Amino acid sequence: MKTFIDFKKSHLFFAVAIISVIVACFACPGASNMAAAADGFVPAATVPKSSAILPPPPGTGSAAFALDDEYSRRSLILRGTPAWSQAVLDADTKFPFAANTYSCALGAPVTEKDTPRLYRLLLIAMKYADDSAKSAKEKYMRPRPFMVNNAPMCTPLERQSLEGNGSYPSGHNALGTVWAMILAELAPDRADAILKRAEGYGVSRIICNVHWYSDTLQGRYMGAYTAATLHASPWFRDELLAARAELDAVRARGLKPARDCEAEAKAMEMQKAIFQ
Numbered sequence: 001m002k003t004f005i006d007f008k009k010s011h012l013f014f015a016v017a018i019i020s021v022i023v024a025c026f027a028c029p030g031a032s033n034m035a036a037a038a039d040g041f042v043p044a045a046t047v048p049k050s051s052a053i054l055p056p057p058p059g060t061g062s063a064a065f066a067l068d069d070e071y072s073r074r075s076l077i078l079r080g081t082p083a084w085s086q087a088v089l090d091a092d093t094k095f096p097f098a099a100n101t102y103s104c105a106l107g108a109p110v111t112e113k114d115t116p117r118l119y120r121l122l123l124i125a126m127k128y129a130d131d132s133a134k135s136a137k138e139k140y141m142r143p144r145p146f147m148v149n150n151a152p153m154c155t156p157l158e159r160q161s162l163e164g165n166g167s168y169p170s171g172h173n174a175l176g177t178v179w180a181m182i183l184a185e186l187a188p189d190r191a192d193a194i195l196k197r198a199e200g201y202g203v204s205r206i207i208c209n210v211h212w213y214s215d216t217l218q219g220r221y222m223g224a225y226t227a228a229t230l231h232a233s234p235w236f237r238d239e240l241l242a243a244r245a246e247l248d249a250v251r252a253r254g255l256k257p258a259r260d261c262e263a264e265a266k267a268m269e270m271q272k273a274i275f276q
Helices: 004-025 063-078 082-091 116-140 145-149 156-163 171-186 188-207 213-230 234-253 261-274
Strands: none
Touching (some): 082 188, 116 213, 116 234
């Protein structure tokens, strides 16, 4: 049986493997065409199929599940803290609110008024990310942490719908990673802050008690694969250019972020308790 250390070391292998899979995925026969996207757009891109790419979720008794369970247990102490409050905010994927998930990391707001092309691009990318995670969720129907540990979740009104939606991989992590990769490309000088926020966004799902650590990890992989396949589309690349011009203009005007950046930073600092 692998030890926790062996399992953590294996993450380096997966990280390296992302690069090769992303390149191969442009011609991947297992990818499926997405039928539609937001606002009636159908970009000429494909969506990677998680059920054809990802390994099964960790089984009970495995070292990987032991790590999942340990991180889940540690996260419970953050209930009622700023990290818990941040997890509630991060659970909300409805627009226009979700468009500013990375507002603090960007140092600027994202709105339908001032950045309409970027706003629409994030909305469409979310649909692709959701589609990329769907098939493995349906295949494995992994129970979520709150169904196993009977501890509270940060969005109790969503309990019924989440019980019928598999935990593996994390759709939030897939979409958070797609968004981060898009925004880091548009604002490379803010890339570190954006990618750090992506990590925090993903950890919020553990704190919310709705995802295991391995769900979040594999969700990030699917987000990276999805971002790569979107880049195969000339439409997507054209939209990136338009979105960059909008974002540059907003930043030049000095418009302020649309979130409480001090509270967000405090919450992300508290998240470290899970892994220390």
